[in-house]
Amino acid sequence: MELKPHFLALLTFIKSEDGGRKTPALSGYRPGIKFPFHDGFFTGVQTFIDAELAFPGDVINAEIALLNTEYFKGKIYEGLDFDFFEGSNLIGHGVIKKILNPELS
DSSP states (O other): OOOOOOEEEEEEEOOGGGTOOSSOEETTBOOEEEOTTOSSOEEEEEEESSOSEEOTTOEEEEEEEESOOGGGTTTOOTTOEEEEEETTEEEEEEEEEEESOGGGO
16 A cells, blocks of 8 residues: 655755764655654654665655554644654654645645
8 A cells, every 4th residue: 555645845864963864764764753743652653755874964755654544633833843763762853834635724
């Protein structure tokens, strides 16, 4: 089953020396995403635009597909900041640039 992207985001991967990943992430990466309106994590598939890999310290555009969208209706919007994690380690920040699924806005 192929997931359709829900929004476009600008992702900033934290540098290794600042606590980020030590290796690049491959397009299709599925980190935990934390939005400011909830204490828990959600899984989102990051499909990089114009790149196959994102290295620590990179800033990259990506399509994000959320695994469960029911919770997000009316809660996400363009300009919303979020963080993404590998386990409990913060590895990057993102900002929603464009909503692709109108049911979410």
